[in-house]
Amino acid sequence: MRPLAPGVHQLPGRPPHLVNAYLVEDVLVDAGTPAARRRLTRQLDGRALSAHVVTHAHPDHYGSSHAVCDRYDLPLWAGAADAEAIRTSTPVPAPGRIPKLLSRLKTPDPHPVARGLREGDEVAGFTVLDVPGHSPGHIALWRDHDGVLICGDVFFNVLWPTGPPGFLTWDQEQNLESMRRLAGLRPKLVLFGHGRPLRDPARLLRALR
Template sequence: MRHLGEGIQQLVGVPPHLFNAYLVDGVLVDACTPAASRRLLRQLKGAEVNAHLVTHAHPDHFGSSHAVCEALDLPLWAGAGDVEAIETATPVTGPGRIPALMSKMKMPPPHPVARALREGDEVGSFTVLDVPGHSPGHIALWREKDRTLICGDVFYRLPKVSGPWAITTADMERNRESMRRLAALRPRLVLFGHGRPLRDDPDRLTRAAG
């Protein structure tokens, strides 16, 4: 694992930075695709892990959630608006034919959510922010003292900082509002669901948010 900041480690992905997962104050944040479970468990061996949090109910974020929670006996936490999607493995799709076809693909195993997270809840040293759009119950994590933001897929960095792709997003306009909200925080460190960390360049979020 790679140390990124106080209480934050990034698990190594294959390829690096394409599907990200983080260990934050003893909480595993996201669990990549279903194929990642062995890699995640190998890296977490010997670490203190008390819970697993999913930023949003898409299969590249809760793909290995069931396997990891079962193996480590962890409670699963998620945004209140995404609980049903995770517990039934039926993510909400955006409009159009392609998202509808994608929704028929094989999904990761469902898993019960032990804690439905809402705006203002605390997760370790971080505060939960409701930032819907990419999914109905998408959440981000914000730490004011050092201005660290874990933004899930409200933004991508592949490699350019941008909004998420329309075909993967339930409501692009709501996500744009969430982008503006997070950009206004002026974070010093941004951790993405997809892409490398961004340090000391909050203007890139502002430009992407329009």
């Protein structure tokens, strides 16, 4: 695992940084696609874990959640407005024909959500922020004392910081408001669902222009 900040590690993926998962103290944040199960468990076996958090109910973020939670007997926590989508494995599609077609593809195994996270809740020293748009119940995790932000898919950083693809985003206007909110925090370290870590907060602001 790659250490990024005190108590925060990135689980290496293939290819690197394409679909990210993080270990925050003893909490796993996101679980990649269903194909990531073995890679994740190889890195997590032997570690003390207390919970698994999903930033949002898209198959590339809760794809291996059921397998991980079953293997380590973990409760799954997610944004309250995304809990039903994970419990039933029926993600809310974005508007339009292509998202509806994509929603018919095989989805990950469903899993019960033990705790619906809301604004202001605490997870492993981070504060939960409600940042809907990419999905109805998207959350971010913010640690104020050192400016570490786990933003899920509110931003992508595949080549440079941008918003997520419109055809995968439930409400683009809401996501834009969430982007503004997170950029306004001026984080010192931003960890994305997709892309490399970023230590230059000004680049988030430029993504809004």
